[in-house]
Amino acid sequence: MTSKNTSDSIEAYIKQILAQSGFAEIKRSVLADNFSVVPSQINYVIKTRFTESRGYAVESKRGGGGYIRIAKIRFSDQHQMLNNLEMTIGEQISDQVFTDIIQLLFDEKIISEQEGNLILAASCDEVLGDDGPKIRARMLRRILQRLDRKG
Missing domain, CATH: 3.30.56.130 (Transcriptional regulator CtsR, winged HTH domain)
Incomplete structure (x- = not known):
């Protein structure tokens, strides 16, 4: 327990x-x-x-x-949510904020648990190194763009 x-x-x-x-x-x-x-x-x-x-x-x-x-926060549709998230991404994004957004995508049933875990595994500082925050921001922007096309 x-x-x-x-x-x-x-x-x-x-x-x-x-x-x-x-x-x-x-x-x-x-x-x-x-x-x-x-x-x-x-x-x-x-x-x-x-x-x-x-x-x-x-x-x-x-x-x-x-x-x-x-x-x-309630969005009228998935497209609005993905666009809103993409607009909030700056040049860098911390590991915690990245994780929160991936969790939100899972909670909203936009990605599966397996997809989320794979994304998180590939985006940690241990993998990305010193440029992690910049790479994570670019990575998240592309993920959101792809998901918007998918939806």
Whole structure:
């Protein structure tokens, strides 16, 4: 049996809210109290697990009535999603963001698990070397273009 750490539990809780209503509007301090953590732990979970490359939009308002609003990004079709992802790619892309995007493509049933694992195996820093971030960006751009033609 696998044990969940606090970050996993916070992520699962937020995803449960998202599944019920399509968006989650939370107060950082209330959520921190519920999980007996400091508010920075909530920030960490949101910054690392609810990113644009994972398919989420996050809006934050600070202050007394502050909140964090998280929503799953919905696209009208696969073409729009692939184009949107391609437009966000700069000259370089980190291994983590690349992995997040490949995971998103799998979650959206655009690629298979086997295809995703092969892409990830070929794109790690160990294989690509010092120019990994630049090569990964070019690689991802071409993958998205190919998938757009396929769809």
